[in-house]
Amino acid sequence: MTTMKTTAKTATQNACKLCNPLGACLAFRGIENSVPFLHGSQGCATYIRRYLISHYKEPIDIASSNFNEETAVFGGSHNLKLGLKNVTQQYKPAVIGIATTCLSETIGDDVPMILKEYRAIMGDAPLPIMIFASTPSYQGSHMEGFHAAVRATVKTLAEKGPKSDVVNLFPGMISPSDIRYMKEIMGDFGIPFVLLPDYSQTLDGGPWAEYHTIPPGGTTTSAISSTGSATASIEFGSTLEAAKSAAGYLEEKFGVPRHSMALPIGIKATDEFFATLERLSGTPMPEKHLDERRRLVDAYSDGHKYVFGRRVIVYGEEDLVISMAAFLHEIGVVPVLCASGGKSGQMKKRLLERIPGMDELGITTREGVDFVDIENEAETLKPDFLIGNSKGFTMSKKHELPLVRIGFPIHDRFGGQRLHHLGYRGTQELFDRIVNTVIEQRQNSSHIGYTYM
Amino acid sequence: MEAKFHFPDPSVIKEELINKYPAKVAKKRGKSIVINDPETVPEVQANVRTVPGIITQRGCSYAGCKGVVLGPTRDIVNIVHGPIGCSFYAWLTRRNQTRPETPTDENYITYCFSTDMQEENVVFGGEKKLKVAIQEAYDLFHPKSIAIFSTCPVGLIGDDVHAASREMKEKLGDCNVFGFSCEGYRGVSQSAGHHIANNGVFKHMVGRNNAPVEGKFKLNLLGEYNIGGDAFEIERIFEKCGITLVASFSGNSTVGAIENSHMADLNVILCHRSINYMGDMMETKYGIPWMKVNFVGAESSAKSLRKIAEYFGDAGLKARVEEVIAEEMPKVKAIIDEIRPRTEGKTAMLFVGGSRAHHYQDLFSELGMTTVAAGYEFAHRDDYEGREVLPNIKIDADSKNIEELKVTPDPELYNPRKTEAELEELKSKGLEINGYQGMMKQMEKRSLVIDDVSHYESEKLIELYKPDIFCAGIKEKYVVQKMGVPLKQLHSYDYGGPYTGFEGAVNFYKDIDRMVNNPVWKLIKAPWEKEAGSLEASYVTQ
Numbered sequence: 005m006t007t008m009k010t011t012a013k014t015a016t017q018n019a020c021k022l023c024n025p026l027g028a029c030l031a032f033r034g035i036e037n038s039v040p041f042l043h044g045s046q047g048c049a050t051y052i053r054r055y056l057i058s059h060y061k062e063p064i065d066i067a068s069s070n071f072n073e074e075t076a077v078f079g080g081s082h083n084l085k086l087g088l089k090n091v092t093q094q095y096k097p098a099v100i101g102i103a104t105t106c107l108s109e110t111i112g113d114d115v116p117m118i119l120k121e122y123r124a125i126m127g128d129a130p131l132p133i134m135i136f137a138s139t140p141s142y143q144g145s146h147m148e149g150f151h152a153a154v155r156a157t158v159k160t161l162a163e164k165g166p167k168s169d170v171v172n173l174f175p176g177m178i179s180p181s182d183i184r185y186m187k188e189i190m191g192d193f194g195i196p197f198v199l200l201p202d203y204s205q206t207l208d209g210g211p212w213a214e215y216h217t218i219p220p221g222g223t224t225t226s227a228i229s230s231t232g233s234a235t236a237s238i239e240f241g242s243t244l245e246a247a248k249s250a251a252g253y254l255e256e257k258f259g260v261p262r263h264s265m266a267l268p269i270g271i272k273a274t275d276e277f278f279a280t281l282e283r284l285s286g287t288p289m290p291e292k293h294l295d296e297r298r299r300l301v302d303a304y305s306d307g308h309k310y311v312f313g314r315r316v317i318v319y320g321e322e323d324l325v326i327s328m329a330a331f332l333h334e335i336g337v338v339p340v341l342c343a344s345g346g347k348s349g350q351m352k353k354r355l356l357e358r359i360p361g362m363d364e365l366g367i368t369t370r371e372g373v374d375f376v377d378i379e380n381e382a383e384t385l386k387p388d389f390l391i392g393n394s395k396g397f398t399m400s401k402k403h404e405l406p407l408v409r410i411g412f413p414i415h416d417r418f419g420g421q422r423l424h425h426l427g428y429r430g431t432q433e434l435f436d437r438i439v440n441t442v443i444e445q446r447q448n449s450s451h452i453g454y455t456y457m
Numbered sequence: 458m459e460a461k462f463h464f465p466d467p468s469v470i471k472e473e474l475i476n477k478y479p480a481k482v483a484k485k486r487g488k489s490i491v492i493n494d495p496e497t498v499p500e501v502q503a504n505v506r507t508v509p510g511i512i513t514q515r516g517c518s519y520a521g522c523k524g525v526v527l528g529p530t531r532d533i534v535n536i537v538h539g540p541i542g543c544s545f546y547a548w549l550t551r552r553n554q555t556r557p558e559t560p561t562d563e564n565y566i567t568y569c570f571s572t573d574m575q576e577e578n579v580v581f582g583g584e585k586k587l588k589v590a591i592q593e594a595y596d597l598f599h600p601k602s603i604a605i606f607s608t609c610p611v612g613l614i615g616d617d618v619h620a621a622s623r624e625m626k627e628k629l630g631d632c633n634v635f636g637f638s639c640e641g642y643r644g645v646s647q648s649a650g651h652h653i654a655n656n657g658v659f660k661h662m663v664g665r666n667n668a669p670v671e672g673k674f675k676l677n678l679l680g681e682y683n684i685g686g687d688a689f690e691i692e693r694i695f696e697k698c699g700i701t702l703v704a705s706f707s708g709n710s711t712v713g714a715i716e717n718s719h720m721a722d723l724n725v726i727l728c729h730r731s732i733n734y735m736g737d738m739m740e741t742k743y744g745i746p747w748m749k750v751n752f753v754g755a756e757s758s759a760k761s762l763r764k765i766a767e768y769f770g771d772a773g774l775k776a777r778v779e780e781v782i783a784e785e786m787p788k789v790k791a792i793i794d795e796i797r798p799r800t801e802g803k804t805a806m807l808f809v810g811g812s813r814a815h816h817y818q819d820l821f822s823e824l825g826m827t828t829v830a831a832g833y834e835f836a837h838r839d840d841y842e843g844r845e846v847l848p849n850i851k852i853d854a855d856s857k858n859i860e861e862l863k864v865t866p867d868p869e870l871y872n873p874r875k876t877e878a879e880l881e882e883l884k885s886k887g888l889e890i891n892g893y894q895g896m897m898k899q900m901e902k903r904s905l906v907i908d909d910v911s912h913y914e915s916e917k918l919i920e921l922y923k924p925d926i927f928c929a930g931i932k933e934k935y936v937v938q939k940m941g942v943p944l945k946q947l948h949s950y951d952y953g954g955p956y957t958g959f960e961g962a963v964n965f966y967k968d969i970d971r972m973v974n975n976p977v978w979k980l981i982k983a984p985w986e987k988e989a990g991s992l993e994a995s996y997v998t999q
């Protein structure tokens with residue numbers, strides 16, 4: 005294998021982030037009867053489809069305005085209108101979620117203007133709702149795209165109305181299984197809720213008895229409209245600012261209070277989430293969840309001996325990394341490096357809030373890094389294992405470090421879309437997997453072949 | 458070939474496929490959906506731009522240039538100039554394998570370099586950042602070669618990757634730096650990128666090293682990208698036969714071998730679409746003829762080996778090739794005899810690539826299966842109808858944008874390996890010298906040929922034909938399987954393979970058997986099986 009030297013560098017080598025419109029397409033997939041549409045060349049749409057499909061293992065259609073050389077020079081207005089017309093005719097969608105690519109952003113296409121023209125041309129013909137998010141990849145990563153699309157959706161659809169008991173939940177980019185679990189929790193509290201985006205069925209569904217142009221499932225447009233009159237919004241994401249978020253928009257525009265919190269991973273963070281639900285619903289935590297919490301605490305005490313004092317590098321989206329780090333700290337694992345390709349500039353600050361003594365404990369953060377940076381750090385930090393997505397496998401193999409796979413993308417294991425991460429249940433799953441990783445490593449490294457560990 | 462499958466009336470099916478489209482789109486798609494007749498070979502509209510809003514499986518020219526052609530060469534550092542996504546998505550996705558001779562030999566295939574353009578680069582230009590990136594890659598690895606790939610925004614902001622490459626090549630001295638203008642909006646599909654890549658490799662790499670190559674029968678393998686280890690199997694067979702492989706374009710290849718490739722005496726082409734330009738250009742400049750072969754399928758591999766022996770015209774080689782075939786075939790035959798009773802009479806559809814939809818039909822017919830419909834994603838008319846149609850292909854705005862290199866015979870190195878008379882004689886013996894018959898002459902009458910099949914059309918086809926297997930890529934996989942039909946990925950091989958040569962054929966037979974005869978499909982009710990009852994019901998009846 006080729007060895008490398010540590011250097012400060014300008015280029016990105018083996019990136020630890022994906023591009024902006026990927027996140028937007030994913031979010032648009034969580035709206036019922038919608039088709040994501042990329043304004044740009046077909047290559048971006050094809051790549052993003054291929055990439056999402058390799059994780060979710062479900063069909064994902066993403067249309068594109070199919071730029072050619074002339075479009076690239078003279079603007080994409082004609083192509084966008086034609087594309088919208090064709091998508092409408094083929095799919096009969098309720099919503100078309102339009103996101104830009106680097107190309108249309110570079111030439112400076114004014115999409116809202118083009119959409120206005122399009123509506124005028126189409127006259128009285130019934131049109132799908134068109135949601136537009138600006139997502140140039142030369143600003144931000146897939147997380148920015150995801151949040152931009154959710155915010156744009158709410159901005160397009162939310163309406164003022166008499167205050168209702170509805171609670172909005174904007175969970176961010178979580179797994180289909182996590183979404184289903186969140187819905188279960190809300191249901192158990194008896195809270196009427198709107199969860200956006202809900203791709204738990206569109207990206208993790210069953211076989212089709214009949215052919216669907218658009219997979220069934222997703223948040224309905226009427227539910228999204230009602231977010232404007234909700235009693236409160238809960239939004240996950242430690243680094244997500246109100247000015248860029250859906251809940252932020254609803255608070256500013258309709259006065260819906262925004263409860264921003266970390267992704268609930270670990271007991272402490274999940275307790276905060278449940279406490280918020282108790283407050284909003286006036287209902288105490290249902291017995292079922294108390295029970296799950298008790299089992300988790302029990303597991304912590306049974307399993308702590310395996311993991312305590314272990315050193316780990318955790319990487320991925322900033323919000324996921326922050327919540328994972330806090331959870332790891334809770335079980336006595338030291339996240340010696342918390343790394344992300346994203347760069348909100350807030351990672352350290354937010355993590356300090358969750359782990360005040362982090363510096364003394366040897367917990368470090370780095371934003372805007374790639375896998376080569378992480379590998380270089382690994383050489384001095386000497387972690388026991390890694391936690392993150394499939395892209396860390398190369399590093400895991402080279403340095404013989406076990407990898408606990410979480411988040412997105414997972415394309416070298418089966419069932420990534422069905423992993424839980426959140427709440428007591430998700431934490432339990434994560435904890436079991438982490439403990440077993442440590443046990444497995446110990447078992448394999450003993451030549452005696454113990455069957456009790 | 459005797460038809461075991463009763464073809465439904467293809468004109469009715471064609472009508473079904475297009476009648477939901479708006480009139481204009483229907484008219485356009487109608488020209489790309491053709492009822493085959495191997496005798497007359499009707500015209501297929503191909504290599505035309507996909508209509509905006511119609512979802513295609515096609516990628517962009519950057520994908521064809523970087524991902525397909527240049528990606529598999531292990532000792533070139535590839536730097537993608539552009540924002541991060543384009544680079545990230547092309548990172549190790551094609552499963553090209555490579556086998557460095559020693560563990561310390563250079564292998565950059567697992568690396569993914571990007572200039573990761575930020576807003577200020579888009580506004581003020583990114584050339585400076587690009588040059589720094591080149592310097593960094595050089596400092597890190599001291600590679601023999603660095604290639605630069607332009608993505609869409611680069612062309613628009615006017616960065617000159619060629620000038621930057623030249624400047625850095627000069628500055629670095631011992632590193633061959635060159636760039637590609639393969640922005641995704643050029644051309645209608647990855648095919649444009651293949652052409653751009655061929656031009657660049659020919660201009661910047663081929664012919665840089667005139668050292669003689671040892672061996673009696675020297676050839677290059679063109680259009681083989683070593684997916685799933687395909688090239689390894691072909692290398693094994695060549696070695697057994699005593700054939701010297703000078704360079705491969707580009708599976709399991711090195712910069713050194715490609716620079717030396719003009720020392721070979723024959724180019725054999727597997728994927729005609731992606732690399733035929735190279736064959737033509739090397740013929741013109743160096744006098745090396747090219748010949749279409751196919752190593753997908755056991756019979757086809759045997760045939761291709763015989764053709765190669767015939768080309769070299771050496772009695773010893775011919776005898777050796779026969780020995781090798783006689784040695785390899787019994788293993789293959791044993792597996793076929795076991796599997797064929799289970800696959801006989803089943804049907805397949807192939808919509809993939811620029812050559813695979815053709816080549817893999819051989820494997821299916823070895824299994825007794827009929828290909829009822831096939832088409833390419835990014836091929837041109839010659840890949841369907843044969844190269845004789847080349848003079849009649851209309852050049853549209855999209856193809857005009859791709860540079861055609863002006864190639865002339867090299868004053869020193871031009872050396873026709875065969876005289877005109879010898880070539881004629883070889884052709885009369887059935888060798889496809891500088892020629893390709895295309896897919897359609899091999900397909901049955903009344904089968905369907907569809908270019909750039911749309912999502913909608915493939916679903917309709919499944920409903921109407923109920924094929925036993927559908928071959929395409931991961932983008933189609935899950936929608937096809939939701940309808941209860943197994944999908945074999947022919948880009949990544951579902952992480953199986955190799956499928957070339959004799960051992961590859963055996964792998965393929967086994968994989969197809971496992972897929973089409975798998976019990977899980979009985980548990981999924983497909984939309985047309987109205988009488989079959991629900992999921993629960995099919996459990997009960999088992």
Ligand code: SF4
Pocket residue numbers: 045046047048049051106107517518519520543607608609610639640641642
């Ligand atoms: S931006 Fe252009 S080069 Fe990059 S993936 Fe999209 S179409 Fe291809």
Ligand code: SF4
Pocket residue numbers: 023024025047048051104105106107140141142539540541542543544608609610
């Ligand atoms: S051009 Fe931008 S949007 Fe398209 S793939 Fe590249 S980074 Fe992503």
